[in-house]
Amino acid sequence: MSAIRPRRSVLYMPGANERALEKAKTLPADSLILDLEDAVAPEAKAEARDRVCAAVKAGGYGPRELVIRINGLDTEWGEADLEAAVAAKPDAILAPKVTRARDIEILEAALHGAQASPQLQLWIMIETPLAILNLREIAAAGIDTHLTAFVMGTNDLIKDFRADPLPDRSNLATTLTLSVAAARSHDYLIFDGVFNDIADAEGFAAEARQGKAFGFDGKTLIHPSQVGPCNNIFAPPPAAVEQARAVIAAFADPANAGKGVLKVNGKMTELLHLAQAKRMVAVAEAIAKREAAQ
Numbered sequence: 001m002s003a004i005r006p007r008r009s010v011l012y013m014p015g016a017n018e019r020a021l022e023k024a025k026t027l028p029a030d031s032l033i034l035d036l037e038d039a040v041a042p043e044a045k046a047e048a049r050d051r052v053c054a055a056v057k058a059g060g061y062g063p064r065e066l067v068i069r070i071n072g073l074d075t076e077w078g079e080a081d082l083e084a085a086v087a088a089k090p091d092a093i094l095a096p097k098v099t100r101a102r103d104i105e106i107l108e109a110a111l112h113g114a115q116a117s118p119q120l121q122l123w124i125m126i127e128t129p130l131a132i133l134n135l136r137e138i139a140a141a142g143i144d145t146h147l148t149a150f151v152m153g154t155n156d157l158i159k160d161f162r163a164d165p166l167p168d169r170s171n172l173a174t175t176l177t178l179s180v181a182a183a184r185s186h187d188y189l190i191f192d193g194v195f196n197d198i199a200d201a202e203g204f205a206a207e208a209r210q211g212k213a214f215g216f217d218g219k220t221l222i223h224p225s226q227v228g229p230c231n232n233i234f235a236p237p238p239a240a241v242e243q244a245r246a247v248i249a250a251f252a253d254p255a256n257a258g259k260g261v262l263k264v265n266g267k268m269t270e271l272l273h274l275a276q277a278k279r280m281v282a283v284a285e286a287i288a289k290r291e292a293a294q
Contacts, residue, residue, distance in 0.1 A: 004282045005065065006030040006290045008218045008234035009227045010151075010191050012069075014039035015048035021055045024064070029227045030218065030290065031065040036081055037072075037096050045077045053088035063293040067123060069094040073110060082107075086114040092121035094151060099130040101141035108145045122146035123189075127153025129160050132175050135182035143186060150183045151220060152176070154193025165196075167203065169210065180215045192216040198223045208233040241284045243267070244277035 011029040013020050015036045024032050034055065040048045056066055068090045070081035085093050095107050107122060124138070124147065131138065141147075154172060158164075163171050176192075183190035192211035195204045208230055211219050218234050221227060236244075243265060250256060250264045251274050262269050 004279070004286055006231075006283070006287045007065065007189060007191070008287075009221055009230040010067075010218050011221045011224065011227060012039065012194070015052040015068075016040045016044045018051060021051065023224075025060050025062070027064075027224050027227055028231060028291075029064060029221070029224075030231070031067060031091075032061065033067045033069050033094055033220070034090075035069045036077070037069050045071065046080075049077070049081055049084050053084045056088040056090050063290050065092070066090040067092040067094050067121075069096065069125075072097050073106060079110070082110050083114045086111065086116045086120065089117070089120070092123045092149070094123040094125065096125045096153075097128060098124040098126070098138060099128050100134050101137040104138060104141035104145060104147060108147075111146055116146065118146075120146055121148040123149040123151055125153045125156075126150050126179055127156035129157070132157070132178060135178055136185075139182040139186050139188065142188065147188065149189035149191065150179060151191045152179060152193040152216075155196070157193075167206075169207070176211075176214050184215070189217045190215075192219040194220050194222045195226065196222070198225060201225075201229065205229055205233065235287055236280045236284050241280060244280040244284075247273055247277040248281065 007030050009029045010031040010033060011024070011027065012033045012035050013024045015021070015034050016039065021034065034052045036045065036048050036052060052068055056068065068085040068088065070085055070093060071077040072095070073079060073082065082093065093111075098104065098107075104124070111120065111122065122145065126132070126135070157172065157175060161171075169176070180190055192208075192214070195207050197203055204226055208219050212234055219230050221230060247264050247269050250262050250269070251271070256262055260271050
């Protein structure tokens, strides 16, 4: 599992757009996905690879987590993308169209062949019906590998399901829940899919709140205007953080030694709530540190 850090907003940036890569240095997104796949035309793939890897090597992105989305290893660009990305040393590489456990083995072998650092994270797209059917096996295959995160490709899933987009995503509820369950079964991060209508701020906020309720760590985004609202929605509420600190203090009190259940500010609290409280406080502190480094 990767270290706790803010990952509320995960913004896609097109790798072929030099201005976008430069602008990303000023945005309050927690994580940036510098995209070599969907956002880049075939004839621009090689140039985008060089541009993105040069940008990552040059730095200047401050506390923002940098992720390079490569093309699939079964494409003509994938192997070169992976090798160049490993050499650029981002925080993570995002692989598309993972559908089976064998794909994790292939990616891990490629990372090993490229002499990837143990600290390099592997994120994978969950975006096909077959991936949903194989979630358990995919998650298990990632044990003791570079794998740390699932990224939902909800647009691709809707397309391949031949489904209609619904405002409440009720036709994706089972898919989203199963994906969260698979991720949590091995303590991976998991990020919700994108919201397409940039002009619909209320719709975006509703979907982000829904994603948080499902258990996602953050949400992938397609426009800078979505970053601020996303950061606010996925941040722990101040009142909840205050209660979490009270829970930690209560269980640390020598007077409560050996107790498994306490009443904290009028709420019955068990040891399982202590673990939740510690994580919430850690996330809140990481967010405060991130925002101080803007």
